[in-house]
Amino acid sequence: xxxxxxxxxxxxxxxxxxxxxxxxxxxxxxxxxxxxxSQTIALNPFYKxxxxxxxxxVGFLISFLTPKYIIHKYAYFIYGIGSFLxxxxxxxxxxxxxxxxxxxxxxxxxxPSELAKIFLVIALARYLSDNSIKIQYFKSIIIPIVxxxxxxxxxxNQPDLGxxxxxxxxxxxxxxxxxARPFYLFLLVAPIFSILSAFSVIxxxxxxxxxxxxxxYSRTNIITSAxxxxxxxxxxxxxxxLWDILNPYxxxxxxxxxxxxxxxxxxxxxxxxxxxxxGSGGLLGxxxxxxxxxxxxxxxxxESDFILSVIGEELGFLSIMIILLTFGYLINxxxxxxxxxxxxxxxxxxxxxxxxxxxxxxxxxxxTVGLIPVKGLPLPFISAGGTFLITSYLMIGLIMRFSIxxxx
Numbered sequence: 001x002x003x004x005x006x007x008x009x010x011x012x013x014x015x016x017x018x019x020x021x022x023x024x025x026x027x028x029x030x031x032x033x034x035x036x037x038s039q040t041i042a043l044n045p046f047y048k049x050x051x052x053x054x055x056x057x058v059g060f061l062i063s064f065l066t067p068k069y070i071i072h073k074y075a076y077f078i079y080g081i082g083s084f085l086x087x088x089x090x091x092x093x094x095x096x097x098x099x100x101x102x103x104x105x106x107x108x109x110x111x112p113s114e115l116a117k118i119f120l121v122i123a124l125a126r127y128l129s130d131n132s133i134k135i136q137y138f139k140s141i142i143i144p145i146v147x148x149x150x151x152x153x154x155x156x157n158q159p160d161l162g163x164x165x166x167x168x169x170x171x172x173x174x175x176x177x178x179x180a181r182p183f184y185l186f187l188l189v190a191p192i193f194s195i196l197s198a199f200s201v202i203x204x205x206x207x208x209x210x211x212x213x214x215x216x217y218s219r220t221n222i223i224t225s226a227x228x229x230x231x232x233x234x235x236x237x238x239x240x241x242l243w244d245i246l247n248p249y250x251x252x253x254x255x256x257x258x259x260x261x262x263x264x265x266x267x268x269x270x271x272x273x274x275x276x277x278x279g280s281g282g283l284l285g286x287x288x289x290x291x292x293x294x295x296x297x298x299x300x301x302x303e304s305d306f307i308l309s310v311i312g313e314e315l316g317f318l319s320i321m322i323i324l325l326t327f328g329y330l331i332n333x334x335x336x337x338x339x340x341x342x343x344x345x346x347x348x349x350x351x352x353x354x355x356x357x358x359x360x361x362x363x364x365x366x367x368t369v370g371l372i373p374v375k376g377l378p379l380p381f382i383s384a385g386g387t388f389l390i391t392s393y394l395m396i397g398l399i400m401r402f403s404i405x406x407x408x
Contacts, residue, residue: 011404013337017060019330020381020396024053024389026323027382030310033289034303045303045384048108052386056393063397071398072345075126079147082119085112086154099158111387113163116151118394120167121174121352123147128178129344141180144171145188159247162375166359170352177338177351183218187228191235198239208233270306271370273299278312278320278369285316303384305376308368323382327361337403346402353395 031046071078089099089112101109124144131140148171156164172185190211197203211232215225277293280286291313293299302310312320334354341347357380364379366372378385380392 012064012400013333013403014400016330016333016400016403017396019326019333020393023323023326023381026311026315026319027307027379027384028053029288030307030314030382031303031384033291033314034294034310048386049384049389052108052389055386056390059390060393060397063394064401065397066401068346068402071122071349072126075122078119079123082112082116083151083154086116086151086158088112089158098160100160100163108386113151113155113158113160113167114387114391115394116155117163117167117170117356118353118391118398120148120151121170121349121356124171124174125345125348125352128174128348141175141184141188144175160376162363162377165375166356166363166377169359170355173355174348174352177348178344183214186214190228190232194232194235195239195242198236204236208236270300270374271367274306274309274368275370277306277309278317281313281316283316283318285312285314285319288314290314301376304378305364305374305383306368307383308365308379311382324361324365327357327380331358331361334399334403337399341402349402350399353399356395357392 028046028049031049035045035047085102089102092099092103095101095109100113101111103109124147127144127147131143148167152164152167155167172188176182176185193207194204194211197207208229211229215228218225220228273293277291277299280293281291286292291299291310293313294302294310299306299309299313308320308323311323331354334350334357338347338350338354341350360377360380363372363375363377364383367374367377378388381389383389
């Protein structure tokens, strides 16, 4: 139950904020190296990030000081605002062929989908905490899926596949935390693997056998089991039509992931340059401002998507390990605090926000070293970007607020 009680800031886990600030400090070091040759302050990523960091800390204070009961009471209203905001870019002019950003009359554009991720977590936490008993039945997880799909489908049409996948990844850990059966979660993700495995006859056959075994041991009735099995076979048959729906650049990213040496000067260029930068840095790096891949502009999108490559080249693999350990500490703290939480709503908020951070860290890091196709997902607290940095600190404020182990 979410009640009203005076906030005692001494109970807040301040180490979480210090971890985020430490990561931002490393990001500023890398951005300063990238931008020291910039001609004007207005175009300098380092100075822009400093301004955004000040705004982000203001956002942190707002989210940290907002009472829990206010967030709980107006959860669905907040969700509605988020869904409305992600539709607004469609009313403006496209940027680089997409409708991701909203022109607010400032020196920078606003990306509503970043806020929508937080608002989605709040709405899901409200619904799942209010319906924790019913969530054990499969039909009860349909509503939270619909809640997630509304903003996801809007963002997907902007188009922004990376952000929509992050928003989808939120729902599975939150459903599990709310008490949904693992078998039901398997049924949700199974169609995705059915589609992915359908491009290989052997892989699809093995996957179909695995589905049959899991359904058999789930002890569902034969009619329902047949529906689950043949439903996934049907999704596998949709693989080719869905592939044709993808934009050419999205198809190239997938093909580059599978065949990285096929087009080294085209689609595979980003991954090759990123791996070259990290590999050339060695354990301790070439030194600040000495990265050849960075300063000769071989490394693309170096201030945001591939900033980890800049850090690896100039500060070394050891610095990357320190960054990943810091993220590990932060995410582990969020999970631990969700265990300790005295109310379901707070616990689910923490799991949802922790899932967002984990998804960004995993995708950005794996993309940087070529483990997954390139996605335009920045690294939390480190990558340049106004909206993303501000929303990252909004999440930190909420995490610290909901980590305080009493209802306020």
